[in-house]
Amino acid sequence: MSVSQDAAPAMIRFSNVNKHYGQYHALVDIDASVSKGEVLVVCGPSGSGKSTLIRTVNRLEEIDSGSITFDGREVSGRVGRADLNRLRSRIGFVFQSFNLFPHLSTLENITLSPIRINGVKKDLARTKAMALLDRVGLAEKANAYPAQLSGGQQQRVAIARALAMEPPAMLFDEPTSALDPEMVGEVLAVMKGLAAEGMTMICVTHEMGFAREVADRIWFMDAGRILETADPETFFTNPQHPRAQRFLSDLRH
């Protein structure tokens, strides 16, 4: 048990979560939690259930059994549509493929949801969006359209778009996997900044350098189970589970 888990109340808690795709058991008895302000990195081989796991938090994926709570509220089970939308608006989600809205400018991508969902006044939404763009280093791209931006720039805008809803937690689903290598750094830098400000984050990523430097804790997953939970130092220098040992040794070669 790491110290951080007991120190702060849970932001996200998985209790006995199971999920199947047909016969395939995608998530097996997931029982774990993420504390407020914690930066968690989920790693593991492809198809191990990492993405599925974080997509269950805002119910982009449904679970078969168990329960998930976010900020003390039940996410799973019967939740009304309005409640579900409100819940989703409070969970920042960043996709591997950015998914910016191509018909809207950078600024409009960021202001759309605060204006339409949270009822923020247009002027205020714009001011806040400009501040966010400044924070991700793209203030000069406010009027550009997604297709005019590089992958790294699009992903930074996507992060700003998620932050515009002022979520108490952010989920990152392989945010750098679709990027050219030279653009990975700029996205990770933004994520490091967020972590430093105390944002609660779950990052599914293969960037082990980032994990080692920024994560408070690491979950290692394979075949739908969390096989190992450790602080980064322990995980990288002295992994306990044989599968984790093999995974790390494969990464080094």
Add this chain to the structure above:
Amino acid sequence: MSGFDVLAVLSNPEFAGMLIAGIQMTFVIAVGSWTLAMSLGFLLLVIRQIPVPIADRFVAAYVSYHRNVPTLVQLILWYFGIYSLLPEELQYWLSDHNAEVIFAIIGLGLCQAAYFTEDLRSGLRSVPKGQVEAARALGHGHISSMRYVLLPQAYRNALPALVNHSVSLFKNSSLAMAIGASELTHAVREVENLSFRTFETYAIATVAYLVCSLLIMAVGALLMKRAQVAGAR
């Protein structure tokens, strides 16, 4: 009677008046049926989103009938079939109010709605799945996702097909002649009967149709240019 002489037709005030009235009626039918088709096409798209199998099957059947039966047959069925099945009161009222034009608008509009709804649907289907997920993840409900994220993109995708089918609809307005609507082709036939100048009258009609079709395509090109997003492929 001398050789090819368009002016012999156009300079005759009676003939010119008939042709102008024909063009006006063509516009009434085209605009009326286009408006009906677009509204109905959108409605059918909405119906198709209802997660009940019968809704989808109903629209599929609707589309299948209207696309696979000749438009002319559909018009005739409306005017000579369905018209006669209506209550007598309504028949009297319709015959006092240009029944042939009303049925032309209904027949063409219902038929074209099948094409428009398919254009819109394929436009919607070509929006990547990640767009819905992104909208949902930000907290947009079904209607909000549709309105702000999916439909604007679907519209852009569907625009070329919608323009093409709008031109088809315009040309198909000439079929209304078969049920006696006094649109341009009908007027041309009458002028031809009175003037015996077949070649000239149809040449005039050809030019009139061509100019209008090209105008519709020009408007379409303008809309496509406006809908173009900077940097998009």
